[in-house]
Amino acid sequence: MSKPLIHNLTIIGVGLIGGSLARALRQAEAVGTITGAGRNREHLEIAQKLGVIDRVETDLAAACRDADMVVLAVPLGAMQAVLEQIAPVIGDNTIITDVGSAKASVITSAEKAFGRIPPNLIPGHPIAGTEKSGVEASFAELFEQRRVILTPTETSTDPAKQLVSNMWQACGAQVLEMSVAHHDAVLAATSHLPHMLAYALVDSLARQDDSQEIFDYAAGGFRDFTRIASSDPQMWHDICIANRESLVTALERFIADLQDITRAIQQADSDFIKQTFQRAKQARDAFCDK
Numbered sequence: 266m267s268k269p270l271i272h273n274l275t276i277i278g279v280g281l282i283g284g285s286l287a288r289a290l291r292q293a294e295a296v297g298t299i300t301g302a303g304r305n306r307e308h309l310e311i312a313q314k315l316g317v318i319d320r321v322e323t324d325l326a327a328a329c330r331d332a333d334m335v336v337l338a339v340p341l342g343a344m345q346a347v348l349e350q351i352a353p354v355i356g357d358n359t360i361i362t363d364v365g366s367a368k369a370s371v372i373t374s375a376e377k378a379f380g381r382i383p384p385n386l387i388p389g390h391p392i393a394g395t396e397k398s399g400v401e402a403s404f405a406e407l408f409e410q411r412r413v414i415l416t417p418t419e420t421s422t423d424p425a426k427q428l429v430s431n432m433w434q435a436c437g438a439q440v441l442e443m444s445v446a447h448h449d450a451v452l453a454a455t456s457h458l459p460h461m462l463a464y465a466l467v468d469s470l471a472r473q474d475d476s477q478e479i480f481d482y483a484a485g486g487f488r489d490f491t492r493i494a495s496s497d498p499q500m501w502h503d504i505c506i507a508n509r510e511s512l513v514t515a516l517e518r519f520i521a522d523l524q525d526i527t528r529a530i531q532q533a534d535s536d537f538i539k540q541t542f543q544r545a546k547q548a549r550d551a552f553c554d555k
């Protein structure tokens with residue numbers, strides 16, 4: 266075997282994303298030893314049994330001491346506490362990255378934990394996932410032909426950027442860079458807003474008196490539209506709190522559009538209704554054809 270891209274990799278949080286990254290890097294022969302770290306030894310031992318990780322460590326600082334690369338794959342609400350535990354042992358030669366779905370909050374947490382934004386920190390976000398959680402749901406192909414957005418900071422070093430980029434490319438992903446603010450605004454609109462709509466719709470229907478009947482007669486369209494409401498509530502709680510500024514902007518814009526449609530339906534404004542549906546169909550067809 267040729268020299269791996271990363272000798273000692275530590276993944277903190279070996280769930281869907283952390284586990285899939287480990288599997289993909291192993292399949293690509295891009296990694297030497299993978300240490301899986303976290304708070305729950307039992308879950309980590311399952312990951313080890315599945316062959317996803319080589320070593321189990323619940324002392325996060327010990328897990329990072331000899332690492333060349335540390336990947337934080339925990340929910341956003343856990344990032345600050347994890348960064349505080351590992352900060353004392355992260356030297357200049359250890360590269361840190363994360364997979365969090367919002368980026369400004371991770372950088373703020375790192376600055377608090379390290380007393381500065383570490384130059385070896387390259388925040389990242391794979392635009393890939395499913396509504397499932399945990400290492401059992403992980404698979405090596407998750408990132409193939411998917412995008413990974415890196416949001417390097419002003420102090421991020423080129424070698425760190427290059428290695429994180431190479432790591433994701435080894436998983437079959439296409440890597441691109443964005444500013445933190447742009448990332449958080451774009452993802453609020455394309456990912457976080459649809460999750461809020463799915464959760465709100467299912468909850469609203471479930472709380473109605475005739476909810477049993479509604480769900481009995483729900484068909485494929487309802488299933489398609491609401492699949493993401495089966496996503497982990499804790500993870501999405503953390504995402505909407507972490508990205509609340511951009512998400513509230515996206516929600517307010519959407520609520521205004523929904524009010525316009527409500528008004529058009531009330532007034533039987535056929536032109537408005539048809540134009541809205543036509544524009545939406547064209548936009549979605551173009552998205553699906555891409």
Ligand code: NAP
Binds near residue numbers: 303390392395399504
């Ligand atoms: P997941 O399957 O639930 O995995 C989360 C992992 O973090 C688990 O291994 C969990 O282990 C561990 N963990 C949870 N709380 C922790 C804590 N306080 N301290 C240490 N470890 C903790 O979730 P995921 O889908 O992989 O998401 C992980 C990250 O990826 C999140 O930041 C999310 O925003 C981001 N992301 C998710 C998706 C997606 O579609 N799922 C896509 C892109 C990015 P234990 O429960 O065993 O402790």
